[in-house]
Amino acid sequence: MGDQPIVARGLTKLFGDFTAVDGIDFQIERGEAFGFLGPNGAGKSSTMRMIGCVSPRTSGDLSIFGLDPSNDAAAIKARLGVVAQQDNLDEQLTVVENLVIYGRYFDLSRAEAKRRAAELLEFVQLTERSKSQVETLSGGMKRRLTIARSLINQPEVVLLDEPTTGLDPQARHILWDRLYRLKQQGVTLVLTTHYMDEAEQLCDRLVVMDGGRIVAEGSPRSLIDDHSSKDVVELRFEADQNEASAPALHGIGERMEVLPDRLLIYASDGEAALQEAHARGARPQSALVRRSTLEDVFLRLTGRNLVD
Amino acid sequence: MPSTIDRISASTSRTPSRRAIGRTWHHALHVVEWQLMAFRAVWRSSVLTSFVQPLMYVAGMGLGVGALVNRNASSTSALGGVRYVTYLAPGLLATTAMMVASMECMWPVLAGFKWQRTFHAMVASPLEPADIVLGEAIYVGLRSLLSAAAVAVALTIFPATRSSGLLLAVPFAGLCGLAFGMPIAAYAATRERDSAFPAMQRFVITPLFLFGGAFYPLKQLPVAAQALAKFAPLWHGVELCRAATLHRLQIGTAAVHVAYLLMWIAVGLVATVHSFRKKLLI
Numbered sequence: 380m381g382d383q384p385i386v387a388r389g390l391t392k393l394f395g396d397f398t399a400v401d402g403i404d405f406q407i408e409r410g411e412a413f414g415f416l417g418p419n420g421a422g423k424s425s426t427m428r429m430i431g432c433v434s435p436r437t438s439g440d441l442s443i444f445g446l447d448p449s450n451d452a453a454a455i456k457a458r459l460g461v462v463a464q465q466d467n468l469d470e471q472l473t474v475v476e477n478l479v480i481y482g483r484y485f486d487l488s489r490a491e492a493k494r495r496a497a498e499l500l501e502f503v504q505l506t507e508r509s510k511s512q513v514e515t516l517s518g519g520m521k522r523r524l525t526i527a528r529s530l531i532n533q534p535e536v537v538l539l540d541e542p543t544t545g546l547d548p549q550a551r552h553i554l555w556d557r558l559y560r561l562k563q564q565g566v567t568l569v570l571t572t573h574y575m576d577e578a579e580q581l582c583d584r585l586v587v588m589d590g591g592r593i594v595a596e597g598s599p600r601s602l603i604d605d606h607s608s609k610d611v612v613e614l615r616f617e618a619d620q621n622e623a624s625a626p627a628l629h630g631i632g633e634r635m636e637v638l639p640d641r642l643l644i645y646a647s648d649g650e651a652a653l654q655e656a657h658a659r660g661a662r663p664q665s666a667l668v669r670r671s672t673l674e675d676v677f678l679r680l681t682g683r684n685l686v687d
Numbered sequence: 688m689p690s691t692i693d694r695i696s697a698s699t700s701r702t703p704s705r706r707a708i709g710r711t712w713h714h715a716l717h718v719v720e721w722q723l724m725a726f727r728a729v730w731r732s733s734v735l736t737s738f739v740q741p742l743m744y745v746a747g748m749g750l751g752v753g754a755l756v757n758r759n760a761s762s763t764s765a766l767g768g769v770r771y772v773t774y775l776a777p778g779l780l781a782t783t784a785m786m787v788a789s790m791e792c793m794w795p796v797l798a799g800f801k802w803q804r805t806f807h808a809m810v811a812s813p814l815e816p817a818d819i820v821l822g823e824a825i826y827v828g829l830r831s832l833l834s835a836a837a838v839a840v841a842l843t844i845f846p847a848t849r850s851s852g853l854l855l856a857v858p859f860a861g862l863c864g865l866a867f868g869m870p871i872a873a874y875a876a877t878r879e880r881d882s883a884f885p886a887m888q889r890f891v892i893t894p895l896f897l898f899g900g901a902f903y904p905l906k907q908l909p910v911a912a913q914a915l916a917k918f919a920p921l922w923h924g925v926e927l928c929r930a931a932t933l934h935r936l937q938i939g940t941a942a943v944h945v946a947y948l949l950m951w952i953a954v955g956l957v958a959t960v961h962s963f964r965k966k967l968l969i
Binding site for chain 1: 710713714717720721724725728803804805807808809810811812813814815967968969
């Protein structure tokens with residue numbers, strides 16, 4: 380088990396009649412960045428909470444560092460770092476106090492907790508805000524502080540539940556950069572996201588979840604290769620004309636997807652497909668040729684968009 | 688499912704080992720440390736309030752009501768032959784502890800679950816819900832003691848309320864505070880909003896303050912009201928504090944009052960662990 384800190388078999392979570400996680404299997408390798416990609420309600424957070432030992436599983440097996448969360452929660456949590464979806468910093472305390480007291484929960488001495496806090500504030504670029512009240516920080520700074528706090532016990536695995544939801548693009552890029560550095564230091568990252576760009580940027584491997592099940596698994600590249608074409612042509616017609624325009628374009632490329640606001644043609648050569656569409660008399664308001672993304676994979680696998 | 692069976696047998700056969708109790712205790716002290724860290728910012732105003740408020744009661748009630756009561760021989764005998772202000776003063780230790788502990792166990796508890804989610808952050812560390820609850824109990828006990836001590840210091844200013852028994856009354860008041868705090872914390876942890884808290888203050892805490900035996904003997908009340916007042920922890924705390932400052936402590940009676948307060952604390956602790964678990968481990 381040394382190389383796989385987290386292994387799940389038939390992992391299931393029920394809330395009353397509702398099946399949040401429906402018998403999923405996965406294993407996470409040491410040192411990799413592993414992602415759970417899916418829309419809201421796919422079961423990502425429930426899975427993360429079970430791994431974090433704050434949600435008893437209904438059935439199935441879950442092994443973390445070779446231990447069972449239902450028997451050894453404290454021992455497992457001592458080796459995990461957790462960044463929850465909702466901020467849970469202590470707003471009565473200063474930035475540095477938040478880190479020091481959290482270190483104390485892991486039985487660090489006060490001196491050691493202070494030493495690590497200073498180091499981590501440096502790492503997340505908050506040193507000059509060390510004495511500030513948490514209340515005064517921006518959303519991105521709070522997230523970075525939460526990440527610093529999750530590292531106070533020098534965890535082997537860090538769980539990040541939607542780490543950049545609600546942040547502006549610049550704040551997201553700063554955060555991604557810090558997470559990338561962590562990965563380079565050999566920390567195993569486990570994250571959930573409903574942003575395909577985040578998954579593509581950060582994850583070595585990911586599973587696509589929908590309705591509590593895993594519908595695909597692989598690296599971002601292999602998922603795109605397996606489930607989508609190389610290129611995608613996006614055509615936008617006048618309002619309500621997308622569906623009506625579809626029959627004329629039938630047979631171009633490998634596959635077509637009609638969405639309420641646009642029409643997608645999946646093809647190995649996007650430019651050629653677009654020319655063919657024009658040749659058949661299509662006059663879209665806008666046309667765009669781009670590479671396939673995980674968003675397309677998700678659409679293909681579930682028939683739905685990631686972000687509603 | 689073998690894993691489910693394993694889990695059930697593991698949880699039923701698990702008896703709290705000495706090591707596990709030691710760990711809970713150790714973790715709880717970290718929670719106390721957290722509370723004190725936050726309290727450091729507000730302790731001056733909090734202690735000052737506990738010091739000034741009893742002075743106002745002693746001055747207002749003692750001078751005003753006391754002058755009327757002390758003039759009447761039958762009233763004085765109903766109070767056990769002491770001046771009104773001497774009778775009144777020890778009750779303020781218990782009522783102050785009750786109010787401070789109740790406050791600490793309403794909004795701050797809900798903040799830990801809803802507004803700041805600090806308890807959720809704690810339970811992601813090696814701390815377990817029971818550790819957090821024990822830490823909260825120790826902190827609320829300390830807060831009750833501290834506020835009662837501030838009242839005691841205020842009471843040493845006047846000869847009529849000064850008593851060596853105050854030293855014993857402070858821990859009695861601390862118990863009284865905890866006996867309120869723990870059941871209220873158990874309740875607060877089940878709430879989604881703070882809408883019930885002001886009602887609790889208006890319809891539980893304030894009536895007890897007025898009818899709980901702090902200002903006059905319970906015998907002045909109708910029998911049904913007496914029974915209600917005796918059910919709540921406050922009267923027992925007031926009786927203990929008063930017996931201490933008037934040097935009338937009888938071991939047997941005191942033991943019954945203490946046992947009754949300990950029962951409230953124990954039931955409150957168990958209920959709080961239950962409601963914290965339900966909120967934090969879902």
